[in-house]
Amino acid sequence: MNDEVSRPAASAREQRQEILLSVHGVQKIYASKSGPVEAVRDLTFDLRRGEFACIVGPSGAGKTTLLKIIAGLLEPTAGQVTLEGKPVTGPPKTMAVVFQEYGRSLFPWLTVQGNVDLPLKNARVPKDERDRRVTEALEAVGMAHAHARYPWQLSGGMQQRVAIARAVAYKPHILLMDEPFAAVDAQTRADLEDLVRDIWHRLGVTVLFVTHDIDESVYLAERVLVLSSSPTVVQEVVTIDLPDERNQLATRSTPRFAELRLHIHEQIQLAKRGLVPAQIAAGVL
Amino acid sequence: MNDEVSRPAASAREQRQEILLSVHGVQKIYASKSGPVEAVRDLTFDLRRGEFACIVGPSGAGKTTLLKIIAGLLEPTAGQVTLEGKPVTGPPKTMAVVFQEYGRSLFPWLTVQGNVDLPLKNARVPKDERDRRVTEALEAVGMAHAHARYPWQLSGGMQQRVAIARAVAYKPHILLMDEPFAAVDAQTRADLEDLVRDIWHRLGVTVLFVTHDIDESVYLAERVLVLSSSPTVVQEVVTIDLPDERNQLATRSTPRFAELRLHIHEQIQLAKRGLVPAQIAAGVL
Amino acid sequence: GGGGSAGDKGIKKLTIGLIPIVDVAPVYVGIQQGFFREEGIELDPVLAAGGAAIVPAVTSDSYQIGFSNNVSLIIGVSKGLPLQLVSPGVGISPENRSSNPAAGYCSVVTADSAIQNAADLQGRTVAVNTLNNIGDVTIKAALQSEGIDPSTVKFTELAFPDMPAAVEQRRVDAAWACEPFVTQLLDRGARPVLDNYDKTDPNLSVASYFASKQWATKNPETLAAFKRAMHKSMVYATQNPDAVRNVLTQYTSIDAATAARIGLPAFPETFNESSLDKLIQYSQEQGLLGGPVTVQQLVGK
Amino acid sequence: MSLIKRTAYFVALPLILVFLWWALTLNSDSFWVPRPAQMVSTFTEVWIGPRFANDVVPSLLRLLVGLATATVLGIGLGFVIGSSRTLRRLTEPVLELFRAIPPPILVPILMLLVGVNDSMKVLVIVSGCIWPILLNTIEGVRSMDEVLGDTARVYGIQGLSRTIMLTLPAASPYFVTGIRQALSIGLILMVISEMFASSSGLGFTIVAFQRSFAVPEMWSGIILLGLIGVLLAAIFAVAEKRILRWYYGLKEVEHSE
Amino acid sequence: MTNMTLAHPQAGPAQRPRSFWDKLRALPAGLLGAIGTLVFLLIWELIPRSGLVPARYLPPASAVLAEFFTLLGTATLWQAIGETLLGWAIGLAIASVAAIILGMLIGSSGFLRRFTASTIEFLRPIPSVALIPLAVLVFGVKLESKLLLVVYASFWPVLVQVLYGVADVDPVAANTARSYGLTSYIARLRHVVWPTTLPYLVTGLRLSASVALVLAVTAELLIGMPGLGHEIARAQSGGAYSGMYALVLTTGLLGVLINAGFRFIQKRWLSWHSSIRSEADR
Numbered sequence A, B: 001m002n003d004e005v006s007r008p009a010a011s012a013r014e015q016r017q018e019i020l021l022s023v024h025g026v027q028k029i030y031a032s033k034s035g036p037v038e039a040v041r042d043l044t045f046d047l048r049r050g051e052f053a054c055i056v057g058p059s060g061a062g063k064t065t066l067l068k069i070i071a072g073l074l075e076p077t078a079g080q081v082t083l084e085g086k087p088v089t090g091p092p093k094t095m096a097v098v099f100q101e102y103g104r105s106l107f108p109w110l111t112v113q114g115n116v117d118l119p120l121k122n123a124r125v126p127k128d129e130r131d132r133r134v135t136e137a138l139e140a141v142g143m144a145h146a147h148a149r150y151p152w153q154l155s156g157g158m159q160q161r162v163a164i165a166r167a168v169a170y171k172p173h174i175l176l177m178d179e180p181f182a183a184v185d186a187q188t189r190a191d192l193e194d195l196v197r198d199i200w201h202r203l204g205v206t207v208l209f210v211t212h213d214i215d216e217s218v219y220l221a222e223r224v225l226v227l228s229s230s231p232t233v234v235q236e237v238v239t240i241d242l243p244d245e246r247n248q249l250a251t252r253s254t255p256r257f258a259e260l261r262l263h264i265h266e267q268i269q270l271a272k273r274g275l276v277p278a279q280i281a282a283g284v285l
Numbered sequence C: 001g002g003g004g005s006a007g008d009k010g011i012k013k014l015t016i017g018l019i020p021i022v023d024v025a026p027v028y029v030g031i032q033q034g035f036f037r038e039e040g041i042e043l044d045p046v047l048a049a050g051g052a053a054i055v056p057a058v059t060s061d062s063y064q065i066g067f068s069n070n071v072s073l074i075i076g077v078s079k080g081l082p083l084q085l086v087s088p089g090v091g092i093s094p095e096n097r098s099s100n101p102a103a104g105y106c107s108v109v110t111a112d113s114a115i116q117n118a119a120d121l122q123g124r125t126v127a128v129n130t131l132n133n134i135g136d137v138t139i140k141a142a143l144q145s146e147g148i149d150p151s152t153v154k155f156t157e158l159a160f161p162d163m164p165a166a167v168e169q170r171r172v173d174a175a176w177a178c179e180p181f182v183t184q185l186l187d188r189g190a191r192p193v194l195d196n197y198d199k200t201d202p203n204l205s206v207a208s209y210f211a212s213k214q215w216a217t218k219n220p221e222t223l224a225a226f227k228r229a230m231h232k233s234m235v236y237a238t239q240n241p242d243a244v245r246n247v248l249t250q251y252t253s254i255d256a257a258t259a260a261r262i263g264l265p266a267f268p269e270t271f272n273e274s275s276l277d278k279l280i281q282y283s284q285e286q287g288l289l290g291g292p293v294t295v296q297q298l299v300g301k
Numbered sequence D: 001m002s003l004i005k006r007t008a009y010f011v012a013l014p015l016i017l018v019f020l021w022w023a024l025t026l027n028s029d030s031f032w033v034p035r036p037a038q039m040v041s042t043f044t045e046v047w048i049g050p051r052f053a054n055d056v057v058p059s060l061l062r063l064l065v066g067l068a069t070a071t072v073l074g075i076g077l078g079f080v081i082g083s084s085r086t087l088r089r090l091t092e093p094v095l096e097l098f099r100a101i102p103p104p105i106l107v108p109i110l111m112l113l114v115g116v117n118d119s120m121k122v123l124v125i126v127s128g129c130i131w132p133i134l135l136n137t138i139e140g141v142r143s144m145d146e147v148l149g150d151t152a153r154v155y156g157i158q159g160l161s162r163t164i165m166l167t168l169p170a171a172s173p174y175f176v177t178g179i180r181q182a183l184s185i186g187l188i189l190m191v192i193s194e195m196f197a198s199s200s201g202l203g204f205t206i207v208a209f210q211r212s213f214a215v216p217e218m219w220s221g222i223i224l225l226g227l228i229g230v231l232l233a234a235i236f237a238v239a240e241k242r243i244l245r246w247y248y249g250l251k252e253v254e255h256s257e
Numbered sequence E: 001m002t003n004m005t006l007a008h009p010q011a012g013p014a015q016r017p018r019s020f021w022d023k024l025r026a027l028p029a030g031l032l033g034a035i036g037t038l039v040f041l042l043i044w045e046l047i048p049r050s051g052l053v054p055a056r057y058l059p060p061a062s063a064v065l066a067e068f069f070t071l072l073g074t075a076t077l078w079q080a081i082g083e084t085l086l087g088w089a090i091g092l093a094i095a096s097v098a099a100i101i102l103g104m105l106i107g108s109s110g111f112l113r114r115f116t117a118s119t120i121e122f123l124r125p126i127p128s129v130a131l132i133p134l135a136v137l138v139f140g141v142k143l144e145s146k147l148l149l150v151v152y153a154s155f156w157p158v159l160v161q162v163l164y165g166v167a168d169v170d171p172v173a174a175n176t177a178r179s180y181g182l183t184s185y186i187a188r189l190r191h192v193v194w195p196t197t198l199p200y201l202v203t204g205l206r207l208s209a210s211v212a213l214v215l216a217v218t219a220e221l222l223i224g225m226p227g228l229g230h231e232i233a234r235a236q237s238g239g240a241y242s243g244m245y246a247l248v249l250t251t252g253l254l255g256v257l258i259n260a261g262f263r264f265i266q267k268r269w270l271s272w273h274s275s276i277r278s279e280a281d282r
């Protein structure tokens, strides 16, 4: 699907080494009725512009917490998030988030078109340009034909594609996705995975993708950040040295793919047992 | 997990060649506002006692329709379903169904215990035996500790396990499952897959399992029925000649596994393009 | 419920529907004095909010006797309701008027200095407790007798208790009030401008006790006993105004100090049939009746 | 369902009931229960003509003004109170108390404070109608989906835009429910407000009929009230279906298999 | 909602002036409610005292409260409350039982639902106060008249809610029940329809309980039957305005208590229902 587009974008990406997002010493302690809960202990990592990174970690590791902090939806107890050189204190203008709960993140009273259009309208983008961007984005996700329908008239996969189109039309510099495909069926999931990689290639946007699914992280990312279980630190960073062109059947059948997923799997098993490799203690990536 | 239990059960199973479920010439035409919709054209297949069969097919192929007809919840337009020699006209007493929508199929006003107990209570099983069966079933799925909780206090995977426990406690001869794991995360899904195979081994129950996911069907079943897209017939029947002991990482990495899933994948691609192999036209399995 | 026919020998239980106003005081006085018991009647007074609830209750035999103003009863009979007046309830008389010169009975009062007399009411709004009833019927009759066109006065409905505030706040120009509100208004500087009852008939029969025709024909003895006891009560109440004032605090929320000062109506012993005829005539003229009514029909002769 | 079938369903039970009424009053001569035929002639006599313009229309206008005021106030206050937990907690006991006071009791009080005029009657209607709208709006604002709220924030939708683009539509199914409940309360209060201090209006006319023992006329008024209720409910249902098309579609999808 | 402050990115000094509000926000719910009530009473006290409205017609809060506490010591008040509550309770019980049975019957049949829809829509908006003459005619000035009004008015909310509830039975839950052998009408009713309807029913009951109180008091006020409404009418006709307001206050408090009682029941019985769960989360 992405064969022709990927090559030029990939070469362009290699030149971009500028640090886009920097997460430094982030800690989050929730105040709850039964005392404080430390969801995230100390997270430090950087994302380069144009990079595609996945975050995996056991359930309850604090992945959603981290994403919300980066998105400016939650204040960290300690540490700092810097986006394009500026500290994040509220939702930044150049960021878009795709939430897991697609059913709840689309506005049910707006059509598909209206949903994609809303953030642009709010940002007072002129009507002409808005229309153009919305149409382009819907075409990119293959939903142009359904622009007049309401979200609840669509299947789960289609809804998630609209949410992605909304993020794409917004033209963010960085795209956060929180387990976006956890609730769609396997076939749709595969399609959406390819769609996300395709869009990433074409727009050169930076993507931070949170998932439960090790296979998915290996298939998608250039780099996988493995989180330990709570109290959470970065357990390991795995560089995915698979070829840039990926294919659901072929890529997943390669021995290197199997090796990488086995490796990450073992890391998570270690993390669950609370064993953190020494290198992490130093906080170096 | 299932290493010790599987062998005796497997050998026992080999002896059981009796036909348990027979689906013959089933057709279903829905009357809808925009005219009649033929969901299922002509389905014919048999299940032997103790068998584990999976049904895969593209979305909208009529898998749910077929399952509802087998469960006696829906009347076929033509054809007949026979269970243990008797034609199915209403929900049979010796059948249990696990629905995909676990969140909606557990009764929120009952505890876990109450949910598993209800069908037994309704069948007037004596209190002592009921308690024993409920406890056993909950232990089998590893949910005994949570028996007093309400479904909504559980995670998705736990809820689905309760639904399975309910089916197990009911002691059915045949267990139908309609995409039961479509909405749980990958890790939980793997656990639940192993759980279902384990229970199947231990109880010797016949399982008919509907799924979207080719990998899942290959991993779980002894036989995979591939449905064509609408109007639906049985496209192909694939016998899964993988060893009986299966392991999420090892089994899925074997070359035979990759071959089987590739084969089914191609069949479904063919089905989507409407190409039906000649052998199906004859209606032979 | 036929509480009235509970056994022929001994005590008869009767329920009487009343309104919590000064006019029904003789009933309470009579009960106090034992006049009803003497006649073998155990009278159970029930207070209703207004005549509207009493008439259906009497026709359905929930109450055996009811209290209502005569115009209401005339209208009811004219529409075919099987009712019958059994005893006079309340009225006015010249003697009574002369003993209560300032504090009147029901009359139109106003605080507006521009309204000096009935003629000034033209173009103004007068509040009455119920439209198309004894208030506006007699006011219109009184205005006519003064040579004023009644159609120039606008009437609006207002409950008696709300009248003092409404007049004081100039929400209406004048109000046709009843005791104790007349006294309240006069205390605050209001002036009487039209004595509509007196202008209609100096001996006007204002309200009556009534029963359903059916009950009256079926229980002639009980009815006669009630009439005798009621008659005694009326005589006693007329002779002992202090007993009346005392009893007021029991069934209304008028306090003792007010009760001592308010004007009392007359408690006539007999129907003034000519005044009843006048009321029929006025009601007829004002288009309130459903058919012809005679005094004979009303009092059941 | 075809139009014929729908009409049949609509009129079947009413026809049966009217038939029963006719059959049961055939031989009775009750003063209080009129016969169907008599009812029809009385109804046309009483209500078709100047009385409609003089009594019915002003009453309906007051009802509509009252409903509109209650809607605006209820939604406005509901938004303010609903979006702050602190405000919600501050006002809850007082609101509960006011809601629990039967509106008819407020008539004398409002008469003292406002006087006897149209605004008093409108206020009586408002005083009863505002509660379902207010409480439902608070509930709607309060229970707005968290993910939806986060989504709006991420895309920089804040302040007034947030109210217009997010809170208003998200809470609309709730306050529409409130308005629907207010509709029938409003009708009751329209009658009650005219029962106390009035010289015209539909409620007044019915009470006046009742007091002057004009029984068939009174019944015709009650029937007219019922018809008005049906009509209002029908008009509202049409409007609601249009405005909340998305909501009913959503519910339908959620409830189908 | 908990992180609203983030909506204003300017940190530090800009947040200072909000400290009073922040302090207020930190207080527990009960205390905040008490503060709100006090503020309301203060405003009430000030309006007549400032002369905005004559004190004769709107006595200050202190006078009304004093009157209220005096009344609490009298048997008349408690008798009136007893009369009102008697009518309320019997009426509500009759209406609920009738509405539940009818609702379950009508709701479980598509035919009956469509067949009765127009009639229900016609009868529902008829103001029950318009039925006063009918009530008095049929029952006289007795408890039954009050009951007729109370029953008529409180029947509809319960019926409508039960109809909603029955229609809301989840097809998946219904199918599950069927496939596990709960095939008889009674079993379905008991194990699926009833529990699904229960939360709707309790909401309906809560609405009806308030409506029933309103109608009980209105009936007393308009027909003149003993009870709080009648006491209010008496106080008003005697020009005893502080007494009247004290009685109105009593009625309001009674309503609050009834509502609180139903909320408590709702919490106890329906802890499993999503609306209660989300309430607890907040």
Ligand SMILES: Nc1ncnc2c1ncn2[C@@H]1O[C@H](COP(=O)(O)OP(=O)(O)OP(=O)(O)O)[C@@H](O)[C@H]1O
Binding pocket: A030, A031, A032, A037, A038, A039, A057, A058, A059, A060, A061, A062, A063, A064, A065, A066, A212, A230
């Ligand atoms: N609002 C909150 N108050 C208290 N504790 C919380 C809150 N939100 C999350 N937590 C706790 O913080 C921890 C991390 O939660 P988080 O949702 O970030 O995990 P996650 O990695 O996204 O998990 P999952 O993969 O299941 O989505 C968990 O232990 C959770 O219980």
Ligand SMILES: Nc1ncnc2c1ncn2[C@@H]1O[C@H](COP(=O)(O)OP(=O)(O)OP(=O)(O)O)[C@@H](O)[C@H]1O
Binding pocket: B030, B031, B032, B037, B038, B039, B057, B058, B059, B060, B061, B062, B063, B064, B065, B066, B212, B230
């Ligand atoms: N009640 C119905 N009325 C009309 N058409 C229906 C109905 N239920 C299902 N269909 C149609 O029948 C076909 C088969 O539906 P079914 O739900 O059985 O498919 P499925 O294989 O289970 O699909 P999925 O994998 O998406 O669950 C579809 O085309 C669907 O639109």
Ligand SMILES: [Mg+2]
Binding pocket: A063, A064, A065, A179
């Ligand atoms: Mg998460």
Ligand SMILES: [Mg+2]
Binding pocket: B063, B064, B065, B179
């Ligand atoms: Mg399906």
